[in-house]
Amino acid sequence: MTRTVQSEHEHEYDVVVLGAGPVGENVVDRVRAAGLSAAIVESELIGGECSYWACMPSKALLRPVIARSDARRVAGLRASADRPLDVQEILAHRDEVVGNWTDDGQVDWLESIGARIFRGHGRLVGPRRVEVAAPEGERHVLTARHAVAVCTGSRAVLPDLPGLPGAHPWTSREATSADQVPGRLIVVGGGVVGVEMATAWHAFGAQVTMLVRGEGLLPRMEPFVGEHVAAALTARGAEIRTGVSVSAVVRDGSTGPVTVVLEGGDSVEGDQVLFATGRAPRTEDLGLETVGLKPGSWLDVDDSLRVVGTDWLYAVGDVNHRALLTHQGKYQARIAGAAIAARAQGDGSLDASGWGPYAATADHAAVPQVVFSDPEAAAVGLSLAEAEQAGHRVRAVDLDMRQVAGAGLYAQGYQGHARMVVDLDREVILGASFVGPGIGELVHSATVAVVGEVPIARLWHAVPSYPTLSEAWLRLLEAYRG
Template sequence: MTDTPGGEQRNEHTYDVVVIGAGPVGENVVDRVRAAGLSAAIVESELIGGECSYWACMPSKALLRPALARSDARKVPGLRGAVGGPLDAREVLAHRDATVGHWKDGGQVDWLDSIGVRVHRGHGRLDGPRRVTVVRPDGGREVLTARHAVAVCTGSRALLPELPGLADARPWTSREATSANEVPGRLIVVGGGVVGVEMATAWQALGARVTMLVRGGGLLPRMEPFVGEHVAEALAARGADIRTGASVSAVEREGDTGPVTVVLEDGARIEGDEVLFATGRAPRTDDLGLETVGLEPGSWLDVDDSLKVSGSDWLYAVGDVNRRALLTHQGKYQARIAGAAIAARASGSTDLDTGRWGAHAATADHAAVPQVVFSDPEAAAVGLTLAEAERAGRRVRAVDLDMTQVAGAGLYADGYRGHARMVVDLEREIVLGATFVGPGIGELLHSATVAVTAEVPVARLWHAVPSYPTLSEAWLRLLEAYRG
């Protein structure tokens, strides 16, 4: 313990690796470096477990699972009558609360302690090379020095547009949408991406009347066009009002608890009880001390494939903050790569395996990012869309399949509707991307991810026999269509 010039006492600690941000990404970095024998500390200003555990992946899926299960059951003969009523919103919300541990992180802290990682509670900031200053909740300060690496794993936050009246209207972001304790009678959702679609699905199933305002031409624009069409049609059939080409110009709220009104650029006014803005993400790097190491505060951090920040030999940025793939599972993948790279460099190795698909290269960020959207119907994709492949100059062919051609689809649900697409590189005869939409389709994605990541020749995939009668027969039908 040392005294500062002003008389303030502060603790100083030295570790091999210091990680700022204790979400799933930060936890995976310290897990990997500890497994390699390095000492490590992790800094967190909120709950250990981060955004995914408490305000994103876990609570949203807890809200969505009952909605999807009921929807599937209503399409199965013999079950329709048993599930005809509404969801028990109180029970669903209680299950959501239990899923997130009632927003307590004791279990996560115990795990970090079990692997020998020191937790520092408070706001961490870079303070020059290899130094992190932590301001504790009690106002005290700690200075952490890293012998080898500091990893920034602070994630991202909801990005709200600058609109008249928005701040006073107290809009929902993804955090409020996943943690709300009451079902709004009328929910306005601004944005047609993953968060907007999933939260519209969940709250509509719980009883809210949903209006979606989408600036562009359709939902889920980063996926193949047919995906958004299927999802929009299903939402509308259940009563959602979906308005495309709708730009918001202002937001108004009557008093503290009154209704909220969204004003569109064409003058239309839409009234609801709550409004969710799902309009993008920004990096949590505003108050991170980036300026002390020559970087721009509030910026996304540029990294190489080993997740090392450009121009640095000790600073890493892992997960959302590098903007490579804003997905928890992809951030955890990056964390495993970064942890291995940090450990290798700490051992003195100068011969890292950073080539394509190497042990120290996050190649999947470029070639094989998987994602499931838990909408109704589900959507899933990995690799390149047809448009992305064509923009990249690849000579490709898209093979499409109506999922009703798969026997397992008819058994899964009466009136099953879905679609699949496989994008094939015609020069190398490998699958560059695959997209699926339909009930229960998310479980097909990992087989597609393996095919894309391993660059399995289409001729070899012909010998991967899908079990009959399952949804996975979609692969056989796609390959049959490709072979002609």
């Protein structure tokens, strides 16, 4: 009897990173810039979820949808814009944006900064030790002199429903990579993924029905935001049903119609169903149990992104559940990489006197987000309800965006709304929310105001250019002063 013996190799690096998405790449970039050696482990494509199945392909799908919608609201362009989208061209461009799901460019960049790439499934096998099962059957054991960073991200969650596995539902991955437009698309969930994908596929020709358990869309934002987005989707022909829960899914054969059964007995039939119902950390098979942690759990970290109770393990990006957004994960990665390097180089001040510049403070008070719906939605900081729940004495200042001269020039019949939440004791802005065409570009100025705790009195002297959408700030300040 012949016995196959897998070859095993031992390696040692200053830092080992699990997960080569944008978060892991940024950790490696920072530690390499500080002169530390680094290895990065990835079981799928280098570049991760954002590059191939989330941020990049979804925005490639949505950009022409929003551009056409904007053009339809501009005098002189309506007739030329009132044509069906060239869906095949859009999908081809999407494929180009994601590099046709190949990662050569990302590999070249990592190699150019001197990072060692290990392809395969990596898991912890004890403190500072990672085992990689490579596709070719080899086994590598990596020892980290200073730190291991878990940057494995999150995955879409499918609920435990009768019939769902056999119905072959879409998750966010299939929704951003599909190459055919379903005639009827059922979207379960009213969050960011549900809203963006309903916007895109409806514009491509699908008849869209959204099934939302809660009272409205985008529940993490101010209520008026979801109301504007829902009204626009409904006006274009999408159906939105709120306050409903799914009890089962039935597919007729492998490719036939799918029926989504609701609690109470009602049902909706479509050709495809997308479940956009939340995410879970990709930590279920990382060997966390070998270092006293629970497999499949979110990882609790301090503000330097070090896992609580350890002096060598870091969890960066989605896995720590602070803010499941690529830009926040990359921000955390820059801080984590700098903190790892500082500790490796003996900077005891990090633990003796606090983390200083090595603290991810934005995760607590100023997380910006843009939803690329039509109209766009954006927010940063605290909503009115969140500020009140946190015990602040606040006032919400609201603005109908039609009062802004630039809005009427941006689009005829402009519909939008803005709100800033003001801390009345300190007279600084705690949060801001916007909904309307083109407002995604307003959120960074709001972020600067919130992060910088810029006093209202000083904001009067930050003069917005006329006539732009940024004049919303002037109108909000006027409304605040009364």
